[in-house]
Amino acid sequence: MWNLTLPYSTHLALIGLMVVIYIIFEALWNSIVIIIAILTPFFNPNEDTSLLKKFGPWALVTGSTDGIGKAYAFELAKRGINIVLVSRNEEKLKKTAEEIENKHLVKTKIIVADFSQVQKAVDTVKEKLGTLKIDILVNNVGKNYDYPLYLTEIPENLIVDIININTGAVTLMCRAFIEDMKKRGKGAIVNVSSGSELHPLPLMNVYAATKAYVKSFTAGLRYEYRNSGVTIQHLAPFFVNTNMSAFVPMFQRNNFIVPNAENYAKFAVMTLGKLTDTSGFWSHGIQRFIVKMCPTWIAIRGGANLNKIFRRDYINSRKKFDE
Ligand SMILES: NC(=O)c1ccc[n+]([C@@H]2O[C@H](COP(=O)([O-])OP(=O)(O)OC[C@H]3O[C@@H](n4cnc5c(N)ncnc54)[C@H](OP(=O)(O)O)[C@@H]3O)[C@@H](O)[C@H]2O)c1
Secondary structure, three states, X not given: OOOOOOOHHHHHHHHHHHHHHHHHHHHHHHHHHHHHHHHHHXXXXXXXXXXXXXXXXXXXXXXXXXXXXXXXXXXXXXXXXXXXXXXXXXXXXXXXXXXXXXXXXXXXXXXXXXXXXXXXXXXXXXXXXXXXXXXXXXXXXOOOOOOOOXXXXXXXXXXXXXXXXXHHHHXXXXXXXXXXXXXXXXXXXXXXXXXXXXXXXXXXXXXXXXXXXXXXXXXXXXHHOOOOOEEEXXXXXOOOEOHHHOXXXXXXXXXXXXXXXXXXXXXXXHHOOOOOEEOOOHHHHHHHHHHHHOOHHHHHHHHHHXXXXXXXXXXXXXXHHHO
């Protein structure tokens, strides 16, 4: 196949072309698999119970009374999986549990825990679960600042909370449940990070750095447990219309670039067991491809400029509101 009579430069050009094709294919594969995942249930009527059969009957979702976590819990319940909901507010937990039980024929359990006190929260979760085995662990809880800020503008305690919640909770929750899954030879862990893990993101710097930790930690953990039978997924959404993205009014309108949590979770759950590293939503797969291809110095400038615009608009709208 390799023609040695061709000039040296042609060989180099061919190698370059193959590398480009590989990179494009690897990046677009995300979107392709998500689309295949979406179409699968139309051809396989048993698809809806496949997660239950593959992993088991109980899932635990952190940060499950709002946004992506709540929608993810509903999607799992739709597939016959019982749900343990973990958040800070007992009233919201009871209401969400009631909504899930009314809509789907599953059991729920609620646990009040605050992951800013991460060790205490994980101890509470373990204690309240007792002997109940968790088959699917969704480490979704996350925190960001209300709008883009420079480091010294962020209160110290908020920085500590963001680090504890975004990195500590994922790490200690995995540590608490993975050995048990390994013993059973099955189970799934979903660690939710963010598209901001791809490059440093000025003015959301602490948040993006914690999400880069989640990506790195998840990849390392997957290798450590590669022969255990446990599926370990890194789920990195781009913007989803939730409370967390409310600082940008444009992101409070659902569309194919910024889906609502329900639409996002519908796609994201379908990737579980199919993709180990994904944005979880078809158009986010394309966004991920573009951002990933960007040289870091361009991505940093672009991200900083975008955040400066979001920050200016947010501050102006607050001023108008206060007048
Ligand atoms: N929305 C986006 O555009 C976006 C993009 C990329 C990645 N993500 C990631 O996706 C995940 C979910 O985000 P979201 O937008 O769905 O968030 P959200 O709408 O703000 O919901 C956060 C959930 O976490 C709970 N929570 C907050 N602080 C907590 C704490 N200290 N301890 C326990 N529970 C706590 C909240 O309930 P209580 O307040 O009742 O505790 C709520 O149920 C996060 O990891 C986030 O970083 C989001």
